[in-house]
Amino acid sequence: NSPILLSTFGMLLPLAFVLSRCVLQAAITAVLVRVGASSPVLDLEETSFYTAAVFQNAIVGGDDAGCTPSPTQPCHGPAVRDANLHKFGIAMAQARAEGADIIVLGEGAVDSDLWNPGHWQRHFACESIPTPGMIAPCDAPGSDRFPITQRASCLAREHHIVTVLNYCDVQPCQNASRPCNGSSDVFCCPASGVELFNTQVAFSETGELLAKYHKTHNYDTAPDQGETSNGLCCWPPRLDMQYFDTSFGVRFGMHICFDILFRTPGVTLALDPALGIRDFVYSSHWEATGPPMLPAMEVHQGWSRGLGVNLLAANAGLGYRHAGSGIYSRGRALAEHYDPNKAHDDQLLVARVPKLGARTAADSQALNQPRDRFMAPPVPAASFQEWGILPGSSGGETTVILNATVSSGGFVCTLKAVLSLFPHITDRYLLMAVNGSWMGRKNLPSRSCVVVRCGNLSEQQCAARATCADYQDSTCAAGRSLYTVAEDLSASTVWDHIELSGNFEADDLVLPMVGTSMGQLVEDSNIDFAQGSMRVLLDRPLLNAMLFAIPTASSTDSPAWANGVSDAMLV
Numbered sequence: 238n239s240p241i242l243l244s245t246f247g248m249l250l251p252l253a254f255v256l257s258r259c260v261l262q263a264a265i266t267a268v269l270v271r272v273g274a275s276s277p278v279l280d281l282e283e284t285s286f287y288t289a290a291v292f293q294n295a296i297v298g299g300d301d302a303g304c305t306p307s308p309t310q311p312c313h314g315p316a317v318r319d320a321n322l323h324k325f326g327i328a329m330a331q332a333r334a335e336g337a338d339i340i341v342l343g344e345g346a347v348d349s350d351l352w353n354p355g356h357w358q359r360h361f362a363c364e365s366i367p368t369p370g371m372i373a374p375c376d377a378p379g380s381d382r383f384p385i386t387q388r389a390s391c392l393a394r395e396h397h398i399v400t401v402l403n404y405c406d407v408q409p410c411q412n413a414s415r416p417c418n419g420s421s422d423v424f425c426c427p428a429s430g431v432e433l434f435n436t437q438v439a440f441s442e443t444g445e446l447l448a449k450y451h452k453t454h455n456y457d458t459a460p461d462q463g464e465t466s467n468g469l470c471c472w473p474p475r476l477d478m479q480y481f482d483t484s485f486g487v488r489f490g491m492h493i494c495f496d497i498l499f500r501t502p503g504v505t506l507a508l509d510p511a512l513g514i515r516d517f518v519y520s521s522h523w524e525a526t527g528p529p530m531l532p533a534m535e536v537h538q539g540w541s542r543g544l545g546v547n548l549l550a551a552n553a554g555l556g557y558r559h560a561g562s563g564i565y566s567r568g569r570a571l572a573e574h575y576d577p578n579k580a581h582d583d584q585l586l587v588a589r590v591p592k593l594g595a596r597t598a599a600d601s602q603a604l605n606q607p608r609d610r611f612m613a614p615p616v617p618a619a620s621f622q623e624w625g626i627l628p629g630s631s632g633g634e635t636t637v638i639l640n641a642t643v644s645s646g647g648f649v650c651t652l653k654a655v656l657s658l659f660p661h662i663t664d665r666y667l668l669m670a671v672n673g674s675w676m677g678r679k680n681l682p683s684r685s686c687v688v689v690r691c692g693n694l695s696e697q698q699c700a701a702r703a704t705c706a707d708y709q710d711s712t713c714a715a716g717r718s719l720y721t722v723a724e725d726l727s728a729s730t731v732w733d734h735i736e737l738s739g740n741f742e743a744d745d746l747v748l749p750m751v752g753t754s755m756g757q758l759v760e761d762s763n764i765d766f767a768q769g770s771m772r773v774l775l776d777r778p779l780l781n782a783m784l785f786a787i788p789t790a791s792s793t794d795s796p797a798w799a800n801g802v803s804d805a806m807l808v
Contacts, residue, residue, distance in 0.1 A: 542568025
């Protein structure tokens with residue numbers, strides 16, 4: 238192909254120590270059940286329901302929330318922790334009033350100093366969480382040793398609601414651990430003699446500790462940058478598979494934030510018919526930098542659809558980067574909210590969720606249809622091509638039919654699209670093929686077909702931003718990621734429909750993700766997905782689309798692949 242260029246052309250609540258309950262209550266918005274137009278008739282699986290809530294908490298305090306300290310508003314310490322827990326109590330009361338059986342809260346929502354390497358700050362965000370199955374922490378003697386756990390247990394009991402939240406667990410090092418030698422050392426014990434875990438915790442409606450899950454995959458954008466470098470365990474990943482049963486007859490799998498892009502633990506739990514897990518609780522503090530870290534709701538919807546499960550996803554309410562929450566059933570958004578223009582956005586979402594039937598072995602196998610192809614070695618070097626239609630070359634037609642193909646080490650992505658041309662179209666899009674590791678410690682392997690909006694960027698500028706893992710990074714060719722401000726999520730080109738497909742491996746789990754301008758979802762009924770191909774009808778401007786394939790476990794959990802972005806073209 239010769240290079241040718243296409244011309245298409247919440248307010249954060251003040252600290253709760255001085256605010257009345259009624260003021261806090263008014264600031265938390267309840268979003269009631271929203272059933273998509275895609276589901277006017279229930280299918281045979283949907284014969285009974287439970288009611289779920291997720292609370293998107295605009296975290297009080299912490300550097301990430303843009304907190305400015307003052308005598309009445311500290312940014313760190315027990316006052317911050319207690320203010321967030323107070324907000325939780327109000328949200329739990331409202332959720333229960335709406336009939337909710339379970340509520341899920343976001344990652345680090347108790348105290349974002351979970352990620353703060355400072356010893357004093359982290360001291361109040363971390364504690365030794367007791368072993369599940371013992372006496373309810375609300376009643377436990379010596380609860381001053383675990384004040385977050387004790388308070389959460391009492392809140393769950395007070396409001397009679399199953400509660401899932403996220404904070405930091407402190408546990409002694411494993412017996413055989415040797416002392417660490419520097420922050421990049423692995424398989425070792427810190428000088429403190431303890432390990433710190435990003436932890437999701439579930440309580441019953443009577444306050445019993447049902448389960449605790451230690452995050453398996455730390456969010457590391459480079460070997461020396463991310464959760465591991467900030468002192469959170471563990472690298473290499475230490476697998477933890479946890480789930481819990483509820484009194485309303487539903488078993489929930491557990492996972493946290495970055496875990497959602499890996500084979501473990503969530504996918505493995507969902508595909509095990511012996512466990513019978515069709516429902517998942519998911520706490521996140523998502524990072525929306527660009528592919529594969531697309532705006533959060535797109536990832537939620539794609540994961541729920543790709544696995545055919547229910548997903549209760551609670552995010553932070555902190556600007557375009559860390560917001561976007563929802564309740565999903567097999568890809569159908571029952572309730573969702575994302576306002577990227579709000580710096581601080583508290584939202585309570587409530588929805589009736591169908592109880593899905595147990596998955597059979599045949600169901601699990603059917604998720605991945607065999608395709609006759611062997612994976613070629615990943616191509617480590619990046620090469621980009623321009624492709625498309627020159628200005629004025631449409632011959633006066635009102636629509637343009639695009640056909641584009643890119644490949645990476647034998648993995649081929651194809652885009653077919655119908656685009657209505659208007660006089661002042663300003664968006665450009667990049668089609669990418671990925672066959673190898675994304676970002677970080679090179680331990681996130683995937684085969685992916687990606688379409689991203691580039692605006693008016695050149696192909697080289699867009700490709701450089703789309704492959705940068707950090708919002709601002711001098712080591713990236715562009716110095717920044719694709720999305721660094723909310724305006725980067727705006728799009729203006731309305732594609733009538735797109736068809737995106739790739740020749741994926743037989744055992745790849747392919748997740749279909751698509752978003753429109755400002756990170757909003759496409760109606761479930763407008764997405765057709767089968768065997769590694771997605772067709773999307775659009776009536777709003779396209780922001781991005783991605784078929785993200787999670788390979789088998791043998792390749793997912795080892796840093797084996799080189800940089801996999803090897804072909805892209807502007808379309």
